[in-house]
Amino acid sequence: MPYLSLEGVAHMSEANGTIMKAENVVKLFPVKKSSLLAALTRKPPDYVHAVDGVSLDVQVGDTIAIVGESGSGKTTLARVMLNLIEPTSGKVIWRGKDVSTLDKNELFQFRKDVQIIFQNPGGALNPRKSIFRILSEPLKLHFNIKSGSELVDRASEALLAVGLNPAIHLDRHPHEFSGGQRQRICIARALSLGAKIIFADEPVSSLDVSIQAQILILMKKLKEEFGLTYIFVTHDLALTRSFASRVYVMYLGEIVESGPVEDIFMEPLHPYTKLLLASTPVPNPKRARSRETIIPVGEIPSPINPPPGCRFHTRCALAKAICKTAKPVVKTVGNRSFACHLVN
Numbered sequence: 001m002p003y004l005s006l007e008g009v010a011h012m013s014e015a016n017g018t019i020m021k022a023e024n025v026v027k028l029f030p031v032k033k034s035s036l037l038a039a040l041t042r043k044p045p046d047y048v049h050a051v052d053g054v055s056l057d058v059q060v061g062d063t064i065a066i067v068g069e070s071g072s073g074k075t076t077l078a079r080v081m082l083n084l085i086e087p088t089s090g091k092v093i094w095r096g097k098d099v100s101t102l103d104k105n106e107l108f109q110f111r112k113d114v115q116i117i118f119q120n121p122g123g124a125l126n127p128r129k130s131i132f133r134i135l136s137e138p139l140k141l142h143f144n145i146k147s148g149s150e151l152v153d154r155a156s157e158a159l160l161a162v163g164l165n166p167a168i169h170l171d172r173h174p175h176e177f178s179g180g181q182r183q184r185i186c187i188a189r190a191l192s193l194g195a196k197i198i199f200a201d202e203p204v205s206s207l208d209v210s211i212q213a214q215i216l217i218l219m220k221k222l223k224e225e226f227g228l229t230y231i232f233v234t235h236d237l238a239l240t241r242s243f244a245s246r247v248y249v250m251y252l253g254e255i256v257e258s259g260p261v262e263d264i265f266m267e268p269l270h271p272y273t274k275l276l277l278a279s280t281p282v283p284n285p286k287r288a289r290s291r292e293t294i295i296p297v298g299e300i301p302s303p304i305n306p307p308p309g310c311r312f313h314t315r316c317a318l319a320k321a322i323c324k325t326a327k328p329v330v331k332t333v334g335n336r337s338f339a340c341h342l343v344n
């Protein structure tokens with residue numbers, strides 16, 4: 001496997017350290033109003049506060065999970081970090097450089113190094129193209145390969161690495177594959193470009209449970225083999241616990257707690273993290289839960305008008321008067337961070 005192996009060596013030789021960073025990233029989306037309504041009301045425009053002041057560090061070889069309910073802003077944060085949308089303010093740093101200042105060549109390299117696999121692999125593969133074309137077009141673009149045999153070799157290697165037989169599958173089209181096989185092809189495409197970081201947006205949630213396990217085992221194996229760094233965006237806490245090394249918990253556009261995965265699962269500090277963990281089903285319903293059961297109160301507020309103070313106060317059973325007015329500062333103790341007035 002000469003091509004993929006070489007890329008893998010390049011990854012492994014990179015010194016351990018921060019490979020990517022989000023620094024105080026804010027992403028607001030304006031709420032569209034009709035011009036007549038805007039003229040009549042003369043109100044300033046409203047904004048959806050999708051991501052509000054998020055900072056996170058990605059170390060080489062990390063597997064990070066960004067978790068939270070739907071609407072917490074985790075996918076928007078991933079899209080900003082992938083440079084698919086611009087942040088309203090704040091920075092994304094890639095290997096020490098602000099992504100917004102990358103020149104054309106550096107941006108080209110960034111696009112090759114930072115890849116994504118999507119929740120729905122069916123939608124990520126062009127149904128009109130054969131698997132060979134799907135894999136070879138990015139290779140032509142990024143490596144300027146003209147030789148047909150090299151393209152076949154590289155595409156075959158990538159398919160073999162994800163457990164698919166190129167002799168059988170290279171000339172087929174996406175509709176001839178199962179969901180799990182399509183996700184393997186998406187991973188092969190990222191791998192063939194020599195990706196260093198792979199963002200995985202709910203990568204297995206559309207697959208059967210048995211297939212989910214196979215894909216996760218494959219991703220673990222590829223991480224070891226090619227020195228990959230993963231950033232998972234997920235609401236699946238079981239997946240997070242089995243796969244991630246570090247967890248960031250998001251609520252209404254903010255990180256409320258972060259830390260090593262076992263610490264977070266064994267001793268969650270923030271009431272929202274406790275609520276999330278308490279909401280996960282236990283495999284044996286007759287067995288008592290090991291942690292206190294937390295019943296959420298209230299409803300998730302609108303991100304257009306997030307509550308003042310702690311954004312979680314409308315649902316937090318422990319909320320005090322201060323929580324309604326003062327935003328909790330992020331405290332860091334050892335390798336854990338959390339933002340709650342009551343936790344020290």
Ligand code: SF4
Nearest residue numbers: 310313316323340341
């Ligand atoms: Fe609950 Fe107050 Fe802590 Fe927010 S700051 S999580 S409202 S206790």
